[in-house]
Amino acid sequence: MQERTRWIWLMVFMAVFLISLSAAALQNTGPEEMVLEGGRTGDVSFPHRRHQTALDQKCEICHDLFPQKIGSIQELIDQGKLKSKEIMNKHCVKCHREMKREGKQTGPISCTQCHDKE
Ligand code: HEC
Ligand code: HEC
Ligand code: HEC
Known part of the structure; x- marks a missing residue:
């Protein structure tokens, strides 16, 4: 009897x-790399x-700022819910700048390191 309970x-x-x-x-973690x-400043x-x-x-x-969907940033910009460059300035570059200030390894701050055109 006890044996059976153990099996269950x-x-x-x-x-x-x-x-x-x-x-x-x-769980969809999305693509590894994206563009x-x-x-006009390039992808x-x-x-x-x-x-x-x-x-x-x-x-x-x-993803509190934009949904887990390709093109969602641009969609929110088109709907007027985000300003153009708002994610870039207040999110991407802001985080990179803060981490750099703290001496941590982080991402780029200069335009051409992110955008593929001048
Ligand atoms: C540093 C920012 C950042 C973090 C952190 C992040 N993502 Fe994303 N994610 C993005 C961006 C940017 C996009 C594309 C949005 C766009 O195209 O406008 C995206 C898109 C996606 C997509 C859409 C893929 C598709 O094919 O439609 C999925 C799913 C996703 N993320 C899942 C996740 C999950 C799960 C996590 C946490 C484990 C995560 N993301 C963390 C920035 C991030
Ligand atoms: C960390 C990466 C990163 C850096 C550094 C960066 N950008 Fe961006 N930029 C983006 C992303 C991502 C977008 C699209 C999301 C948005 O509009 O917030 C964007 C959007 C833009 C747009 C709007 C494009 C359009 O026509 O709608 C312009 C213009 C722009 N960037 C110019 C610049 C300039 C000028 C610099 C340097 C001062 C710069 N960016 C630095 C990532 C970056
Ligand atoms: C909360 C902080 C944070 C946010 C937000 C963030 N990043 Fe980063 N980013 C990082 C860190 C940390 C790394 C270094 C990752 C590693 O060590 O592999 C990085 C690395 C990068 C790199 C790679 C640079 C290289 O050396 O190849 C790019 C490009 C980049 N980020 C672009 C973006 C863009 C575009 C956004 C906005 C959509 C963004 N990041 C948002 C923290 C952030």
């Missing part, structure tokens, strides 16, 4: 384990995965 618990444990494993595998629209290559890793998987740092 083991099966329950395995089931929960497998379900959480597949949930983690199914963001930068208008911006953005290492998405490296940010997820460097920022300890805290997706909300960025």
Whole structure:
């Protein structure tokens, strides 16, 4: 009898384990690398995965401002909910600047290091 109870618990444990494993595998973490629209100053290559890793998987740092969808920044700009360059200045460059000031490894601050045109 006790043996059977132990088996049942083991099966329950395995089931929960497998379900959480597949949930983690199914979470869409988006592309590793992407190219963001930068208008006349040229496109911006953005290492998405490296940010997820460097920022300890805290997706909300960025995705509280725009949804997890390709083109969502531009969509919010078109809807007037974000100003052009608002994400760039108040988010990307702001974070890079603050981390640089603290002497930490971070991303670029100068225009041409992000945009592929002058
Ligand atoms: C440093 C900022 C930043 C962080 C942190 C970040 N993302 Fe993103 N993510 C972006 C940007 C930028 C886009 C593209 C938005 C656009 O094209 O306008 C994006 C797009 C996405 C997409 C859309 C992919 C597609 O094919 O439509 C998914 C999914 C996504 N992110 C998931 C995540 C998850 C999950 C995390 C946390 C583990 C995360 N992101 C952390 C900046 C970030
Ligand atoms: C960390 C990377 C980064 C740096 C550094 C950067 N940009 Fe950007 N820039 C972006 C991103 C991402 C966007 C698109 C999102 C937005 O509009 O906020 C953008 C958007 C823009 C736009 C708007 C494009 C349009 O036509 O809608 C202009 C203009 C621009 N940047 C100019 C500059 C100039 C000038 C500098 C230097 C003073 C600069 N950027 C530095 C990432 C960067
Ligand atoms: C909260 C802080 C934070 C935000 C917000 C952020 N970054 Fe970064 N960025 C980093 C860090 C940290 C690194 C260094 C990652 C590493 O060590 O691999 C980095 C690296 C980069 C690099 C790579 C530079 C290289 O050496 O190849 C680019 C390009 C970049 N960021 C662009 C952006 C753009 C565009 C945005 C806005 C959409 C953005 N970042 C938002 C922290 C941030």
